[in-house]
Amino acid sequence: MTTFDYKQAFARNLGWITPQEQEVLRHKRVAIAGMGGVGGSHLLTLTRLxxxxxxxxxxxxxxxxxxxRQAGASMRHIGRPKVDVLAEMALDINPELEIRRFPQGVTGDNLSEFFTGVDLYVDGLDFFAFEAREMVFAHCAEQGIAAITAAPLGMGAAVLNFLPGGMSFEEYFQLEGRPEQEKILRFLLGLSPRMLQKGYLVDPSFVDLANHRGPSTPMACEICAGLAATEAxxxxxxRGPVRSAPWGLQFDAYRNKLVTTWRPGGNRNxxxxxxxxxxxxQFMSVKNADTPGSSTPQTPVERILDTARWAPxxxxxxxxxxxxxxxxxxVVHGHDTRDWCVYDLEGHASQLALGALLESIAIAASHEGLRAEFRRRTDSPDTTPVIYVHxxxxxxxxxxxxxxxLPLRSVNRRPYRTRPLTPREKQALEASVGDRYRVLWLESPRDRLRAALLMFHNAKLRLTMPEAYEVHKRVIEWNADYSEDKIPDRAVGLDPLTLRLMRWAMASWRRVAFLNRWLAGTWLPRIELDLLPGLFCAAHFALVADTEPQGIDDYLVAGRALQRFWLTATALGLQLQPEMTPVIFSGYVHRGIPFTDTKSxxxxxxxxxxxxxGIYGEPARIVFAGRIGAGAPPRARSVRRPLPALRA
Structure with a gap:
């Protein structure tokens, strides 16, 4: 049996620290409150130090x-106290540890005892434990104990040091006497002024600040432990440079970014x-599927619908x-939007969406071990179809x-990379649509230019048509990254300045007309939203039916094929944007259906x-068109109404 030897166990630390410094660390005492997400990792990392x-x-x-995310969380430890499990794990690393446990947590009654003889405090408390955190950091400031708080954020971490004689925790964060929701924002923004993690939050419905719930990753917890141990x-x-508040540090592995922040005055800055x-x-107005008034899906059917509602x-x-x-x-009760939306030609866009929903239901049902069967009630009008699902x-x-x-698929209106699709990617995409459809690809630089110019000319119609203006006014949510029932303005694809101009113009058709006539108002958005994205992509494409769709049932089937195509693209890491308005406007022309009173x-x-x-052929058999390519996922996107709001 191997006998433990401290010097041998930690000899590989030497070189980065001296033998004398290792001996100093051996006799240091560190207090850690919280053995959960980051606290356990702090303990084990500092023990190995x-x-x-x-x-x-x-x-x-x-x-x-x-x-x-939590060190010590395993099947054999379920139900056991975290302090006991982590103490045992630390003692397995160093049996000579002197480790004192406080199984009741840190309270006003044991605060002095918890900090007796302590050289450093490392914060491992739950993000929302503000009462305990304020008490602990106030005691550290009063007793002259150095303190570190490191927070896991997204796939990175932020760290702040509070040193004796320097800026205190309260002076920096300004939490005292604030409502809890305000404390949440002040703590989050104080830790992470640059908010590097915000750009890749793919589903905001999992952020529920009011109920103390948010997403987490194991990478963030381990990065936290590394940053905090280095500062410790x-x-x-x-030794070494130690920057304390108002200086801070955030590293985000997902973004490949490291930033140093400086906020004199803390949250008063x-x-x-x-x-x-x-x-x-932004944060307090975000509506999400798990806010009070909604409910977590309990039954298999509810879980299926809760996932399927993410259909496009x-x-x-x-x-x-x-x-x-x-x-x-x-029973799925459908409705189309042709009575107010010029883009819903004869209800086909809504029918495609319903088809995508049915495919999403079938996919979600398979996850529950169920097979879904669909039957449309034939006497229900095309405008309000009724579909039975068993x-x-x-x-x-x-x-x-x-x-x-299913929930990851989204529209990306930004430019993509121009690298061609690989044969494997094209094969998977073509196979996804089944035997009734083929994929028409426009991949060469010349073809992409032709498609981009088509979108550029098409955009002029969209932006100068009063009927389209009414739709845009209705479906855009301003000052938003996410929207449950509209398109958030930051997902439209415009730069902030043009977006502000667009918001001003959208207040009235008179402003839009003035902008279009006197300030070349369509040029900037057409270039930014249509021409450049049309050039910067791997390909434009169209899903072409073998025979012309004859009615709602054909469009439901087409919607199912479309959804599998889009989900396959998402699974391949590709971005996609629909390009349906040229199909729709061409459809109006070919069918002789009036859609605008504007002669031009x-x-x-x-x-x-x-x-x-000239580019795609006759529009009658084209059920869907878009552009595709590799690129970063969108930072803003539409989300969905919660399931209770979608119940009939």
Whole structure:
């Protein structure tokens, strides 16, 4: 049996620290409150650094929800106190540790005892534990104990040091006497003034600040432990540069960015005050699927619908409502938007969306081991179709591999990379649509230029048509990264200056007309939204039916093929943007259906239809068109109404 030897166990630290410094660390005492997400990682990392004495506190026990991030969370530890599990793990690393446990957590009654003889405090408290955190940091400031707080944020971490004689925790964050929601924002913005993590939050519905719930990653917790341990080493050994508040540091592995922040005055700083004002508007107004008034899906049918509701729909209209008629029976009540939306030619866009919903239901049902069968009530009008859905247990059903991508699929209106699609990618995409459709690719630089110019000319119709203005005014949500039932303005694809000009103009058609006539108002958005994205992509494409769709049932089938194509693109890491308005305007022209009272738009639509046919062929058999390519996911996107709001 191997005998433990401190010097041998931690010899690989030497070189970065001296033998004398290792001995100093051996006799240092560190207090850590909280053994959850980051606290346990702090303890184990500092133990491996060779620190020999700890005070640890936590009143909680391990549960299944801890598994994604917490050191010590495992099946054999479920239900056990976190302080006991982590103490045992630390003692397995260094059996000579002097470790004192506070299983009731840190309280006003044991605060002095918890900090007796402590050289450094490392914060491991839950993000929302403001009462305990304020108490602990106030005690550190009063007793002259150095303190570190490191927060896991996204796939990175932010760290702040509070040193004796320097700016205190309260002076920096300004939390005292504030409402809890204000404390949440002040703590978050104070830790992370640059908010590097915000840009890649793919589903904001999992952020529920009011109920103390938010997404987390194991990478962030481990990065936290590394950053905090490095600061601890420098503080305890009195070596190296140690920057304390108002200086801070944030590293984000996902963004490949490291930033140093400096906020004199902390949250009183003018930059912070501005950021807090913006954050209050953005974060506190975000509606999400798990806010009070909604409910977490409990039954298999509810889980299926909760996932399927992420199906695409034109302008995020979500033209469906669900009636749960029994454990294995759902009635989908559809409706189209042709009465107010010029882009819903004969209801086809809404019918495609319903088809995408049905495919999403089938995919989600497979994840529950169920087979979904669909039957449209034939006497229901095309404008308000009714579709019966029956679920059957089937041992032959296997989970569809596209299931994880249902909520991840989104529209990306930004330019992509121009690298060509690989043969493997094209083969997967072509196979996804089935035998009734083929994919028409426009990949060469010349073809992409032709398609981009088509979109550029098409955009002039969209931006100069009063009927389209009414739609745009109705479907855009301003000052938003996410929207449950509209398109957030920051997902449109415009730069901030042009977006502000657009918002001003959209207040009235008179302003739009003035901008278009006197200030060349369509040029900037047409270049930014259509021409440049049309050039910067891997390809434009069209899904072409073998035979011309004859009615709603054909469009429902087409919608199912479209959804599998889009989900396959998402699974391949590709971005996609629909390019349906040229198809729609050409369809109006070819069918002889009036859609605008503006003569110049009617003339322009006829020219557009000729250009379209020259590139894609007759529009009658084209059920969907778009552009595709590799690129970063969008930072803003439409989300969905919560399931209770979609119940009939």
């Amino acid at each position: 060779g620190i020999g004495r700890f005070h640890i506190a936590d009143f909680d026990r391990f549960e299944l929800a801890n598994f994604n 080493l420098k503080i305890l050994l009195n 003018p930059l912070q005050r501005l950021a807090l004002t913006i954050a209050r508007r 729909s034109g302008d995020n209209t979500q033209p469906w409502r669900f009636e749960i008629a029994g454990d294995g029976h759902v 679920f059957h247990a089937d041992e032959a059903v296997t989970p569809d591999p596209l299931y994880p991508y 738009v009617r003339r322009g639509a006829k020219k557009l239809a000729r250009r379209f046919c």
